[in-house]
Amino acid sequence: xxxxxxxxxxxxxxxxxxxxxxxxxxxxxxxxxxxxxxxxxxxxxxxxxxxxxxxxxxxxxxxxxxxxxxxxxxxxxxxxxxxxxxxxxxxxxxxxxxxxxxxxxxxxxxxxxxxxxxxxxxxxxxxxxxxxxxxxxxxxxxxxxxxxxxxxxxxxxxxxxxxxxxxxxxxxxxxxxxxxxxxxxxxxxxxxxxxxxxxxxxxxxxxxxxxxxxxxxxxxxxxxxxxxxxxxxxxxxxxxxxxxxxxxxxxxxxxxxxxxxxxxxxxxxxxxxxxxxxxxxxxxxxxxxxxxxxxxxxxxxxxxxxxxxxxxxxxxxxxxxxxxxxxxxxxxxxxxxxxxxxxxxxxxxxxxxxxxxxxxxxxxxxxxxxxxxxxxxxxxxxxxxxxxxxxxxxxxxxxxxxxxxxxxxxxxxxxxxxxxxxxxxxxxxxxxxxxxxxxxxxxxxxxxxxxxxxxxx
Amino acid sequence: xxxxxxxxxxxxxxxxxxxxxxxxxxxxxxxxxxxxxxxxxxxxxxxxxxxxxxxxxxxxxxxxxxxxxxxxxxxxxxxxxxxxxxxxxxxxxxxxxxxxxxxxxxxxxxxxxxxxxxxxxxxxxxxxxxxxxxxxxxxxxxx
Numbered sequence: 395x396x397x398x399x400x401x402x403x404x405x406x407x408x409x410x411x412x413x414x415x416x417x418x419x420x421x422x423x424x425x426x427x428x429x430x431x432x433x434x435x436x437x438x439x440x441x442x443x444x445x446x447x448x449x450x451x452x453x454x455x456x457x458x459x460x461x462x463x464x465x466x467x468x469x470x471x472x473x474x475x476x477x478x479x480x481x482x483x484x485x486x487x488x489x490x491x492x493x494x495x496x497x498x499x500x501x502x503x504x505x506x507x508x509x510x511x512x513x514x515x516x517x518x519x520x521x522x523x524x525x526x527x528x529x530x531x532x533x534x535x536x537x538x539x540x541x542x543x544x545x546x547x548x549x550x551x552x553x554x555x556x557x558x559x560x561x562x563x564x565x566x567x568x569x570x571x572x573x574x575x576x577x578x579x580x581x582x583x584x585x586x587x588x589x590x591x592x593x594x595x596x597x598x599x600x601x602x603x604x605x606x607x608x609x610x611x612x613x614x615x616x617x618x619x620x621x622x623x624x625x626x627x628x629x630x631x632x633x634x635x636x637x638x639x640x641x642x643x644x645x646x647x648x649x650x651x652x653x654x655x656x657x658x659x660x661x662x663x664x665x666x667x668x669x670x671x672x673x674x675x676x677x678x679x680x681x682x683x684x685x686x687x688x689x690x691x692x693x694x695x696x697x698x699x700x701x702x703x704x705x706x707x708x709x710x711x712x713x714x715x716x717x718x719x720x721x722x723x724x725x726x727x728x729x730x731x732x733x734x735x736x737x738x739x740x741x742x743x744x745x746x747x748x749x750x751x752x753x754x755x756x757x758x759x760x761x762x763x764x765x766x767x768x769x770x771x772x773x774x775x776x777x778x779x780x781x782x783x784x785x786x787x788x789x790x791x792x793x794x795x796x797x798x799x800x801x802x803x804x805x806x807x808x809x810x811x812x813x814x815x816x817x818x819x820x821x822x823x824x825x826x827x828x829x830x831x832x833x834x835x836x837x838x839x840x841x842x843x844x845x846x847x848x849x850x851x
Numbered sequence: 852x853x854x855x856x857x858x859x860x861x862x863x864x865x866x867x868x869x870x871x872x873x874x875x876x877x878x879x880x881x882x883x884x885x886x887x888x889x890x891x892x893x894x895x896x897x898x899x900x901x902x903x904x905x906x907x908x909x910x911x912x913x914x915x916x917x918x919x920x921x922x923x924x925x926x927x928x929x930x931x932x933x934x935x936x937x938x939x940x941x942x943x944x945x946x947x948x949x950x951x952x953x954x955x956x957x958x959x960x961x962x963x964x965x966x967x968x969x970x971x972x973x974x975x976x977x978x979x980x981x982x983x984x985x986x987x988x989x990x991x992x993x994x
Contacts, residue, residue, distance in 0.1 A: 767874075768967075768969075769931025772933070776932075780871070
């Protein structure tokens, strides 16, 4: 037994499926993948056994970028309230929550006086920073973007100062503030509105301005919260809803019909996001002495088609005759720019002759031709020269009688230009000796020396 | 079918056709007009221009020496006034020496030249199998 145990290699670490031992040296050659325990990636929302490698996979990276950008958009709302602190009405507090993806916790705003109070404090906390760092380590992501997912202490300090000043303003203000919604705002238009809320004469102007200003007012709740609430609200029966049919039902003592229409205009034109604001504002408004709640709906049918928009000064009315014309989008007529191009096309077709049409076709083709093709530059240059010749212009061409194309000769090495130059040199050398050998050779009979001596004697 | 193909006898004509054939393969077939080996140019007319060059013409001799033409028929390819070479496994890559076995072979060769030229290649490989490529012995001049 002992011998067997000696001969046997001890294996203190038995391999199981769940162990983290690497199998790299198993067969001696092929490296096998590390097998690790299954983990859940909350970015990709899936279980994987890739361990630490998972965060480098491209699919994870794309999921991470969408994940972070989604959270970033939610944080942008919080940042807005960080810069512009607004008091939070108690009935809206229950709807305001933020899920912190790094800490995996829900941040409520119950019992808070300011919007995103708890959220801001949480994002500035040390725990959040710790969790954020852990998240970035675990799931990857740019560490330099750390500050985008948290709030710095300096910003929090500034925000707290602003909140304090707002609280003080709240206490001091006695102008019949319309609920906590509009009161602490630094918006001068709102201040005007507070002052003149009971004056009917200025209501049109002020209401318009307030419509402007309320267009600037921040969201009192997160958009997704709003959608939930808004859909809920739309189910409420339209008891207090103003439409022109119900105009006459308004008690006459409130104001004239014209002014009601003006009011309605600005109310209805308001962005539907601020309907919650509306409720609180309208309830405090002097017009609604009967305390009807006014629901603004996104149904823009009330607004459109009405001609009594005199009170609206934020819109410039242009001629309404456009609606009477037959040729518009609704009638299915072609757009004006399309007609223009058709005309130009017809003109183009009429004017050119066959030759230029061909050149047009060719030029169209050349746009599709590969610019890297052989002799592309030459081709373009030559086309221009040909067109100029067709037009009758004199083209300075380098095509002399001795022109030769660049040719890679058989017995030459080097570039094609060189082979052409060599050929031209050879040609010249060939011509010169021919010229020299043109002298006629006179043939004379052979005279030997003896014959010369005898002739001389 | 030589009446289909244009025959050039002057250097000027050759120069002009080399310069004016744009974005098409120019197939210069150096041979004799009496040569019965003529190819139809219709199939390749969209991307090639085929002309015959009379080797017996005096003005063409300069081209014959420039292109090192020793065998006829010899076919030289140009694209946008640039000489195209083809590696067909023979000693001379600068031209196609000899006749084509089939009309389709000629079309294949011209197409290969065209494709290579459009990609920017100055030398292309021959698409034909070796048995259809005419063999010859290339001798250095004066040897």
